[in-house]
Amino acid sequence: MPSYTMNSEGGREPLMIIEKKGMGSSISKLMKDPSSLILVLISFAVLCLFVIYPLIYVIALPGATDWTTFFSKGRYGTALLNTVVSSSLSALTATVCGFIYAYSIHYSNIAGKKFFRFIAFLPILAPSVMTGLAFLLLFGRGGMVSQTLKAWFNVELDLYGLPGLWIVQTISYFPLAYMTITGVLRSISPNLEIAAQNLGARGFKLFRTITFKLALPGVINAFLLVAINCFADFGNPKLIGGNYSLLAVEIYGEIINNEPGLASVMGIILVIPALLVFVIQGKLLSKGSYSTITGKPVSGLKRVMTSRKTDILLFIFNSIMALFILSMFIITLLFAFTKNFGRDNTFTLDHIFKIVFNPSSPAVLNSLVLSLISSILAVGFALVLAYVVVRKPFPGKKLLDFTAVLPIALPGTFVGLALIVAFSSGPIMLQGSAILIIVAMLLKQMPVGYRGLTASFKQVDKSIEEAATNLGADSRRTLTTIVFPMLQKTIVANFVYAFMKNMNTLSTIVFLITPKWVVAAVSIFNYAETGTYYWAAAVAVGLMGTTLATLGVMKLIFRSKVKIFDF
Incomplete structure (x- = not known):
């Protein structure tokens, strides 16, 4: 039943509930929602480990000499x-x-x-x-x-x-x-x-x-x-x-x-x-x-x-x-597709089979696997970040938001450099592993998805999620059953963008590549630098073909949600 209070004339008025604000109230609300607390802590931990720590490390590393x-x-x-x-x-x-x-x-x-x-x-x-x-x-x-x-x-x-x-x-x-x-x-x-x-x-x-x-x-x-x-x-x-x-x-x-x-x-x-x-x-x-949007009708x-x-x-x-x-x-x-164009124009598939489909030369396959994993993680992390920043009150929100978009303002060369010097020694050794390549790809593409999803969250009425919460759903269930389906189109679009960029990246990961985890973009560069242009061209064709085939599969799965040529 609603509560009432007496006014000066002896009548009853509805009791107004004033929502508490401030750091204490934010922490209290967060503690009552374990799922949100975990998401916020994970977000801070990931960004501190892979953005703040490498940044501080690379700044502190140089000496006076x-x-x-x-x-x-x-x-x-x-x-x-x-x-x-x-x-x-x-x-x-x-x-x-x-x-x-x-x-x-x-x-x-x-x-x-x-x-x-x-x-x-x-x-x-x-x-x-x-x-x-x-x-x-x-x-x-x-x-x-x-x-x-x-x-x-x-x-x-x-x-x-x-x-x-x-x-x-x-x-x-x-x-x-x-x-x-x-x-x-x-x-x-x-x-x-x-x-x-x-x-x-x-x-x-x-x-x-x-x-x-x-x-x-x-x-x-x-x-x-x-x-x-x-x-x-x-x-x-x-x-x-x-x-x-x-x-x-x-x-x-x-x-x-x-x-x-x-x-x-x-x-x-x-x-x-x-x-x-x-x-x-x-x-x-x-x-x-x-x-550019004035609110006045423009049809016709x-x-x-x-x-x-x-x-x-x-x-x-x-x-x-x-x-x-x-x-x-x-x-x-x-x-x-020729033996050596300009000198021997004979058609051949030897370069493609030797460089693209050869198990001992898995550059294109490595690019596909690493790009898919990184793109899924980038979009997933961007979704979590956008959700907690837009929907959840907690101290340090502005710091989290700034750290999330910081990598987009940094040249990819610097991001790769910071990761290699920070994780090639010290308590966490990731040098030579696929993890560091995936992290580098994630850091460069995640901010784009985060900004897009943040804008999309602000367009969705918060009352929809509040209704789910009132019916007993925690943050994890609300995110997976309510938010994700509503933002599916934006999520898919950001995944496609991240995948294409990751497949083609070079500057961000050039310091992180090892013989075991060579990717297609690096192979193109290596072959071109040594003058074996037909092999470099074969890798480029294989990379483009793989990218197109993957986008085609995505188009079949998501249909109208993927608009590859809509720009």
């Missing part, structure tokens, strides 16, 4: 400058290309939009180092284009160093920029642009004052993501860079030379520009309003499209991008 060596040798300063310059240039051009490509998909009437969407998807299937491999096969000293120019026009083509690296990283990471920007452009309300047009804005003025300003968050986010990937890129600079040294390559060299202290110094220095980009992004976005409204002349220019641009990407995949296929 290591810092002195770094600042006294000019080559390290040059490598830092080269890293900032090349990463900034590549991030800028990849973002510009991604924006133009996405803009043409959503704001023009060009033909072949489905084809161009497919082309943007292709580079995601392969590791970025495959782009470097294909670039060598086309534009290297012995590449097909280079040899043709030399034979026909006596022109020596030399794109090693910054020019080649700039091109390769732009092509490698433009799909990432495209996917980031396309979601923002798709969500811009047409009525805002129509209203501006009615007020006299046309053409470039409409684009500059409305469309671009509303898309700015996506553009800045794209630049941030591409810049961080470029800072961490190891395979392409090693293959294409020549004498143009970058920090990621120098770090690898010091690890090989057993100089973890000096490598840690360079890893710390590498993080600084990445964090600066992250901070600048936040400052820029905090200065304006970028709301048609988006303001580009002119015929602009459509032609956009079609030409997209065709050039498509030509570059297709040529890189075609040349890889030609090397994989």
